[in-house]
Amino acid sequence: MEKRVDHVVTRPGRRHGDPDVQIPVAEDLTTVPGIPLRETDLSFYSRTYPQETQNIEKAADRQWVWTVYSPEMSEYRKDHNDISEPLIDAAAVSGDLEPTGTPTGEDATEAIRRKARELGFGEVGFTKYDRRYTYTSKRHWTKYEHAICLALEQNYVQTQSLPGMDAERAHFGTYEIEGALLLDLADHIRELGYRAQVHSPNDNSAPYIPMFVAAGLGQLGANGQLLSPHFGSRARLAIITTDAPVTYDQPVDYGIHQFCQVCQVCVNRCPGRALVKEKVWWRGVEKNKLIYERCRPVMARYDGCAVCMKTCPIQRFGMPAVMEHYVATGQVLGKGTHLLEGYTFMEKGYFGPGELPLFDRNFFEIPHGRNEEWLFQQFKEKLVKEGIPSQEELVGFARDVKKIIDKGNSTLGDE
Ligand code: SF4
Numbered sequence: 219m220e221k222r223v224d225h226v227v228t229r230p231g232r233r234h235g236d237p238d239v240q241i242p243v244a245e246d247l248t249t250v251p252g253i254p255l256r257e258t259d260l261s262f263y264s265r266t267y268p269q270e271t272q273n274i275e276k277a278a279d280r281q282w283v284w285t286v287y288s289p290e291m292s293e294y295r296k297d298h299n300d301i302s303e304p305l306i307d308a309a310a311v312s313g314d315l316e317p318t319g320t321p322t323g324e325d326a327t328e329a330i331r332r333k334a335r336e337l338g339f340g341e342v343g344f345t346k347y348d349r350r351y352t353y354t355s356k357r358h359w360t361k362y363e364h365a366i367c368l369a370l371e372q373n374y375v376q377t378q379s380l381p382g383m384d385a386e387r388a389h390f391g392t393y394e395i396e397g398a399l400l401l402d403l404a405d406h407i408r409e410l411g412y413r414a415q416v417h418s419p420n421d422n423s424a425p426y427i428p429m430f431v432a433a434g435l436g437q438l439g440a441n442g443q444l445l446s447p448h449f450g451s452r453a454r455l456a457i458i459t460t461d462a463p464v465t466y467d468q469p470v471d472y473g474i475h476q477f478c479q480v481c482q483v484c485v486n487r488c489p490g491r492a493l494v495k496e497k498v499w500w501r502g503v504e505k506n507k508l509i510y511e512r513c514r515p516v517m518a519r520y521d522g523c524a525v526c527m528k529t530c531p532i533q534r535f536g537m538p539a540v541m542e543h544y545v546a547t548g549q550v551l552g553k554g555t556h557l558l559e560g561y562t563f564m565e566k567g568y569f570g571p572g573e574l575p576l577f578d579r580n581f582f583e584i585p586h587g588r589n590e591e592w593l594f595q596q597f598k599e600k601l602v603k604e605g606i607p608s609q610e611e612l613v614g615f616a617r618d619v620k621k622i623i624d625k626g627n628s629t630l631g632d633e
């Protein structure tokens with residue numbers, strides 16, 4: 219049944235130079251620009267329970283994944299880390315570099331946007347760098363107040379083949395390209411006479427999605443990912459902060475907040491049953507909250523999984539086509555079809571609409587928390603089961619704790 223259109227969103231085309239696209243938003247999908255937000259709650263949680271990067275907070279399972287990787291995955295990931303390391307190191311010190319040009323004092327928004335699009339970024343937006351999201355370990359590192367939000371599209375064909383190594387090459391390969399492009403764009407901003415700090419996609423200073431939403435580049439999907447107009451969540455996100463004079467973009471209501479409640483494809487297709495239908499209020503934001511502990515074991519053992527990305531119609535067909543179809547029919551484009559919903563899970567075989575792989579309970583038992591937390595947990599369980607440990611075991615435990623302290627808790631670059 220045809221739907222009434224509430225408003226039409228106009229966005230730049232997918233590639234630099236492409237004509238603008240129009241996205242009709244049906245009346246029954248309209249909610250708020252961006253995401254429903256309680257500012258006082260957001261501020262309270264950021265002050266009282268500040269967030270920390272998963273590189274630290276989830277270090278135990280991020281190290282564990284290496285023990286379940288296939289030999290091919292393990293080798294590829296080591297190569298990827300070798301390529302990423304110098305890019306991460308260069309980003310870490312980028313904010314200290316002096317400008318190389320003389321500033322004109324004019325608004326630099328369009329000059330930066332044009333350069334970013336020429337470099338290949340598919341979505342570019344400007345907003346305030348919202349320090350309420352900054353990870354504790356990055357609080358003294360972040361320097362400038364304006365955020366340039368940059369999304370680099372991941373290969374379409376390779377992504378449709380996931381889960382598998384081909385798609386993982388697209389995933390990690392996009393990060394490698396992006397890491398280098400960000401450094402180029404930061405150089406350009408310095409040539410304009412301003413400072414630029416690269417927030418690496420492999421060493422995040424904060425969860426970036428809220429700032430992308432504030433910059434109008436998309437809305438949060440039920441899969442926990444940013445759904446942007448052209449490629450949905452099939453993109454890798456990064457930020458550059460700067461002191462250049464820029465004009466902020468505004469959040470947009472693309473209809474996604476409500477559309478996901480109608481669609482639910484990712485929720486129904488998630489092999490780990492890690493996605494949740496109902497929205498909850500979480501740290502001041504209304505969203506579908508992913509259950510990390512049900513996702514991680516699947517991701518680690520099945521080449522990154524990402525079924526929630528592949529089966530999303532916005533990723534597959536783009537937002538204009540999906541929203542036009544919804545307005546014309548009241549239906550979700552591709553829902554219930556093998557084309558959109560089907561996937562193959564290694565030795566488990568093919569799963570079409572309505573079918574999911576099964577895992578036993580032990581499958582979901584993985585290390586939790588920081589490295590030292592996991593060590594203490596294991597020590598406690600041994601103590602309860604076997605009583606007071608020997609002197610030798612105690613010394614071994616102390617050595618393991620010391621090793622973690624010396625190395626630091628971070629698993630930087632592991633994702
Ligand atoms: S990565 Fe896989 S297991 Fe995790 S939420 Fe997505 S579909 Fe579910």
Ligand code: SF4
Pocket residue numbers: 439440441442445477478479481482483484485529530531532
């Ligand atoms: S699959 Fe459907 S419910 Fe899930 S994120 Fe995409 S649009 Fe939203």
